[in-house]
Amino acid sequence: MTGPGPEVWRLPPLASLLAAILLIACAEVGGASMVRFKLDLTRWARSVMLARPVVHGLVGVRDVDEQVIDEALVKFDAGLRLFHLHAEGMGLVIIATTMTAATLVHSDAGRRALIALFTVGGAGYPFGYLLWSALIPFYGIQTGKTVAEWLVWIPFGGAAIVAAWWLAALLGARLVRRA
Amino acid sequence: MRRPPLVVVFVALLVIALGETAGAVISQLRPQIVRYAQARVEANPKPHGLAGSAEYDLEITARAVYSAEAGLSFFHTHAQGLGPLVIFASTVTASVVRWRWARGALYTLFALGAFFPLGYLAYAVAVLERGRDAGIELAEHYVLTPLGSAAIVGLVALAVLMVAGRRRGETA
Numbered sequence A: 001m002t003g004p005g006p007e008v009w010r011l012p013p014l015a016s017l018l019a020a021i022l023l024i025a026c027a028e029v030g031g032a033s034m035v036r037f038k039l040d041l042t043r044w045a046r047s048v049m050l051a052r053p054v055v056h057g058l059v060g061v062r063d064v065d066e067q068v069i070d071e072a073l074v075k076f077d078a079g080l081r082l083f084h085l086h087a088e089g090m091g092l093v094i095i096a097t098t099m100t101a102a103t104l105v106h107s108d109a110g111r112r113a114l115i116a117l118f119t120v121g122g123a124g125y126p127f128g129y130l131l132w133s134a135l136i137p138f139y140g141i142q143t144g145k146t147v148a149e150w151l152v153w154i155p156f157g158g159a160a161i162v163a164a165w166w167l168a169a170l171l172g173a174r175l176v177r178r179a
Numbered sequence B: 001m002r003r004p005p006l007v008v009v010f011v012a013l014l015v016i017a018l019g020e021t022a023g024a025v026i027s028q029l030r031p032q033i034v035r036y037a038q039a040r041v042e043a044n045p046k047p048h049g050l051a052g053s054a055e056y057d058l059e060i061t062a063r064a065v066y067s068a069e070a071g072l073s074f075f076h077t078h079a080q081g082l083g084p085l086v087i088f089a090s091t092v093t094a095s096v097v098r099w100r101w102a103r104g105a106l107y108t109l110f111a112l113g114a115f116f117p118l119g120y121l122a123y124a125v126a127v128l129e130r131g132r133d134a135g136i137e138l139a140e141h142y143v144l145t146p147l148g149s150a151a152i153v154g155l156v157a158l159a160v161l162m163v164a165g166r167r168r169g170e171t172a
Helices: A014-036 A038-050 A062-104 A108-124 A127-139 A141-178 B006-028 B030-043 B054-096 B100-114 B118-130 B132-171
Strands: none
Touching: A014 A038, A014 A062, A014 A108, A038 A062, A038 A127, A062 A108, A062 A127, A062 A141, A062 B006, A062 B054, A108 A141, A127 A141, A141 B006, B006 B030, B006 B054, B006 B100, B030 B054, B030 B118, B054 B100, B054 B118, B054 B132, B100 B132, B118 B132
């Protein structure tokens, strides 16, 4: 996608493309693993939860405990599915947005910052769902979510959102100037 | 590969930015969104068919709120997916389609189609204001179907034009 003219896409840095491809590969492996190891993952999560009754508010009454465990398992599975979905999508978003920034942003500093924000933010964000899923059996749904939010979703997702609006504003301003 | 016009790239990026922001809003403001949706259902008892029976009304409200949340979630996922798709499809158009008028028509269809996810925002709002079934029908009829059709027609036309261009090249 390299080219000399202004009407031709420029190639984004190799690191950005590599991050996007690896992210898509992780998503596909994640999707396949969810299907292949669904029972093993569920059994593992269940055993970890049963070993931590206080964390999950288990009271020793089967009817009550099963409902609590089922809810946690649904969220555990949802986290894995959301990782698969977001990683597939963000891989393509990284390619499309870094290519746009590489081609249409003239300032060196701005271009580098945008590409870094899109690459790091886009590649890191989906792993928050994986972290959430991994934390649920150990710390419960809400605590796991809070940790994932502060460690991954807010910093990495925030970076991608800032970059998207920044780039959209730059392109919008250029369109207005042309008009 | 050739670059499509700036306006098409801008529209696609705008949709990506809206989609990313919607995801953050859904995640961070979920309780507020649910409370707002419940209040809107309560404020529109007739379209929702609320009967004054607590148990029945609770179920109706829950269904409407669920549909509104689903609309927001679909907006987020479709915007993230359709933004890059519009950039890639219009790049193929710019690089492969030989006829200028055809490229212009395809860019227009893709730019319109890029706004398809906004139909799910309309869906979320319409469900709360017009009732679940009427709201879904309204959003599907006036927003989702026309904009989604623009994207589909654009992609099919691109495929046809790619084949036509290739055949013409072979015969020439």
